[in-house]
Amino acid sequence: MTDAHVGLAGQLSRLPQRQVLSDDVYETVKGLIMDSVVQPGTRLNIDALTRELGISQTPIRESLARLESDGLVIKEPLRGYRVSSRLTRDEFDDLFEYRLHIEPWAAGRAAQRAGTEDLARLKAEMLSYTDVPDRPAYESYRAMAAHDQRFHDLVLELSGNETARLSFARTHCHLHLFRLYYGGGIATKALREHKTVVTAVRKGDPEEAAAAMRAHIEASRARLRPIFDQE
Amino acid sequence: MTDAHVGLAGQLSRLPQRQVLSDDVYETVKGLIMDSVVQPGTRLNIDALTRELGISQTPIRESLARLESDGLVIKEPLRGYRVSSRLTRDEFDDLFEYRLHIEPWAAGRAAQRAGTEDLARLKAEMLSYTDVPDRPAYESYRAMAAHDQRFHDLVLELSGNETARLSFARTHCHLHLFRLYYGGGIATKALREHKTVVTAVRKGDPEEAAAAMRAHIEASRARLRPIFDQE
DNA sequence: CTTCGCAATATCCTATAGGATCTGGAGCCG
DNA sequence: CGGCTCCAGATCCTATAGGATATTGCGAAG
Secondary structure, eight states: OOOOOOOOOOOOOOOOOOOHHHHHHHHHHHHHHHHTOTTTTOEOOOOHHHHTSOHHHHHHHHHHHHHHHHHHHEEETTEEEEEEOOOOOOHHHHHHHHHHHHHHHHHHHHHHHHOOHHHHHHHHHHHOOOTTTSSHHHHHHHHHHHHHHHHHHHHHHHHOOOOHHHHHHHHHHHHHHHHOOOOOHHHHHHHHHHHHHHHHHHHOOOHHHHHHHHHHHHHHHHHHHHHHHHH | OOOOOTTTOOOOOOOOOOOHEEEHHHHHHHHHHEEEEEEEEEEEEEHHHHHHSSOHHHHHHHHHHHHHHHHHHHEEEETEEEEEOOOOOHHHHHHHHHHHHHHHHHHHHHHHHOOOHHHHHHHHHHHHHOTTSSSSSHHHHHHHHHHHHHHHHHHHHHHHHHHHHHHHHHHTTHHHHHHHHOOSSSSSHHHHHHHHHHHHHHTHHHHHHHHHHHHHHHHHHHHHTHHHHHH
């Protein structure tokens, strides 16, 4: 289901969401980008996509227009679209510096504001991910990445600042991070760190929640940063 | 000229930007929204736009898809698009709370990093706005709003964190603020506050720059907040 | 063997057509 | 007079066509 992108007004249509073809294509292409089925920097050819997906150009053009505004593809007028590149080292550093500004504060605010139902949602999210030992490494990582994204989005939601949540969502942080690294093996530490954040939020201790989130993001950065040293 | 929305990769095409019709339509509709020619919440009718602009549906659909991802319009599938509403009081508060997180820090970083050329750019931006006494109030406000947006974007650029700059740009902060209030008469104070920020950046004093930016944003919030008390 | 030019083909962009869906107004009934 | 139902027209979405532009490959010349 496409997430309803809404403006700052936050007004969702009261109608149940109707899915049109361009929404499906949007999710499909976004998934191809996320999974690096389409390599960073490669061309997205509209005619080729019409053949592969068996649909006409119009929903493809519309979905590419949205992906362009999302920053996931780059339009080269009269030449086609290109998938945005993987994060460079500088962009990675910028992203985490930005996260360190927004997310510890958000965790602190969540600790201040969270009610019983909010805490139940956090608990449910923590329980939604269980590592299955036999699962292929890629699948495991994909599931963990999806959980990670939901978890961080939820903390931002519980902070009560919709601008911050939307701004973070629009960085497509987890999509970019997911494209950097495919391996498994980091879920255990990340989950432990998530748990520490939730414990602090449950206690209603803003400073502890902020510190836990800061520690988690710094650790996450440390886990991923060596990717750039390999090049 | 459409601003080139690029992903975190920051890779602009090396080609000179070619303007296609959908880019023109994007800027046109965005301008209509900014100027409240199209009132918040009203429907954008694709067939009507084809008649008014004298072009076909395709570039209109594409531009609306981009505006949807930008959060400036809301798609109601099979029913049309609606202009996102004006900021509510809560969204206004969220936006300024978010700004207070990002922009003082950015000003401090700009103070740390700004070289001679950067300082020249700041000075040029300050000089780019001159209030003309006879100018109609609306035009004066529009010019001030444009300067305000460029100024804040420049400070964020000089902070060196492209993620923060993009995230802030994607809130379309100034477009939303512009829609709230049309009157004139606030330029003098805002310009004075800008000048204080620039002075601190020029001195290379991060704390002073951060404090000046914080004071400016708080003052700006104080100037605009009473709009919600009138309702 | 390499480079340049040209042409054919691929691709992009926009116009147009038509079926599906929604909306608003008119008419009828209570 | 008000409310409900139905239908005509408006609107949306996608398919398709065609002109404009870019790309790639082949052939010829140096």
